[in-house]
Amino acid sequence: MSNGIESLARQGRDGRLTRREFTALSVLAAAQIAVPAWSQAGAQAAAQTGPAPFPILDLNHVSVAVADHARSVAFYQRIFDLTVYTSQRNGDWPIMTVGDGPQFVCPIPYAPGTPPERRLSHHTCVHMNNFDPVAAVKILGEMGVMARANPRAAKAQIPLGTVDTPEMTFPDPDGIVLQIQDASYCGGSGFLGEVCNIPAKPSRNKAPLVLRKINSVQMHVSNVDASLAFYQRVFGYKVKTRQAKGAVPVMTVGEGPQYISLHEGSRTGHHFCLGIENFDADRVMKTLKDLGVAAELKMRAAADQRPQVAGAKDTPEITIVDPDGVVVMIADWRNAGGVGPIGAVLA
Secondary structure, eight states: OOHHHHHHHHHHHHSSHHHHHHHHHHHHHHHHHOOOEEEHHHHHTTTTTTOOOOOOOOEEEEOOOOOOHHHHHHHHOOOOOEEEEEEEGGTTTEEETTSSSEEEEEEOOTTTTOOGGTTTTOOEEEEEOOHHHHHHHHHHTTOOOOOEEEEOOOOGGGGOOOSSSSEEEEEEETTTTEEEEEOOOOOOOTSSBBBBBOSSOOOOOOOBOEEEEEEEEEEEEEHHHHHHHHHHHHHHEEEEEEGGGGEEEEEEHHHHHHOOEEEEEEHHHHHHEEEEEEOOOOHHHHHHHHTTOOEEEEEEOOOGBBBBOOOOOOOEEEEEEOTTTOOOEEETTTTTSSSSSTSOOOO
């Protein structure tokens, strides 16, 4: 019997799981053994058959591969009001909560010798209401996408959890790791990963830039058209605008303004964007300078947007680089990948 199934049996005997939770986690524990490795051919097949099965609401979290998680937490918390209420893997994976949650950023230590292209972005997660991990694995399998289903051990959570959490990941056509969870998932323990010790009135980390949302994720892919077909088939994302004279589709996540953009090129170009309150480019640049954080301000040309928006202004984009070379963009939380002073104008 595997360690995962032994753990589930123990939790069931102790009364920590409902019948539904025990059944689901048992299926996933078996799937962890039975489901084959991620299949690129299967991922591509998802672009060819079936309706979009997952009604995604929002981005949930991004994880970034780092050399030293304590150094990364210190860097991000010096700039943003990210707060650690819980951690995974016995503290090695700190969950830096955005605002009152559930969104978060997680720095994950990489093993020595990991090639650079695997360090810059570990994975991206989106969330939906009424997430059913057993049904999700089945649906993806029918689409030809091989998903991994792993119950994450509650005993490795800090503070200690009581119920293992099913987590489901699968690849896009380029092998970029994707994850779907419930809308209550905050990186904690519990059947939905919803137990994170976030108080009713959170005491946030004090920092100059106040976050509202994970705003966007930029993905570099080998074939934009193939990737776009895949994401629209699985998630139903709509493209309301394009950047770079039409070369970069902006896929709205849920009702927006959050989005994922697709860029053709090397995977080392991945980055994510944190959306702040009261964005003012000059103020943000001064704040970063005062903190000693190198930053770059570029104006993305409104003339390059498709469809073009008459009279629209260029959009300021500020980027910084974390200690591990991960590019982080800072924008207004209402940025939708469009044009104008905060990137909110789509048409």
